[in-house]
Amino acid sequence: SQTIHQWPATLVQPVGSPLSLECTVEGTSNPNLYWYRQAAGRGLQLLFYSVGIGQISSEVPQNLSASRPQDRQFILSSKKLLLSDSGFYLCAWTSGGAYEQYFGPGTRLTVT
């Protein structure tokens, strides 16, 4: 069966520090991968999606970036965090053309 992992589960970082969040999927190949962010009390916002290795599409311009170095690995990064980057970051996957997306457990990021 397929599983999706995210780490770390929680993170507290100072303003201006770098960020690296990792997501991996097991049990499938060539998945579409997604990064979402959910600010406190708000809905989910799609940040990036990827249909293959090295292929990244950005939905919202900001100081975050994403990379997909391997088929089932998706990384969210920032060189300098802002207070507004605080939130709940969710990774999701789907097989191409499938009807549903499967979400990971999320990373709760607090920028202080």
Next chain:
Amino acid sequence: DAKTTQPTSMDCAEGRAANLPCNHSTISGNEYVYWYRQIHSQGPQYIIHGLKNNETNEMASLIITEDRKSSTLILPHATLRDTAVYYCIVRVAGAGSYQLTFGKGTKLSVIP
């Protein structure tokens, strides 16, 4: 993607059926209705989807009106673990349709 309208919150007694409505009056012919839910501090969970016929799975039933302008998600016997925010999403399925646009959803509280 068509816009959806859901009530902000609903209560349901434990053991009773929970009926969650969703309006999507601008839905187009090739758009599906999806339902997800998000339990507090977890990633969203896919529940069910449909095009025009009513659908049922082990989690819920989806009733779509004949004109497809509204739908109802039914949890037949709500339990305390069904307390969550429920999202109704309308989008085109298949390759090239990557983004799930989550609105604010309906916060369902199941009461003992």
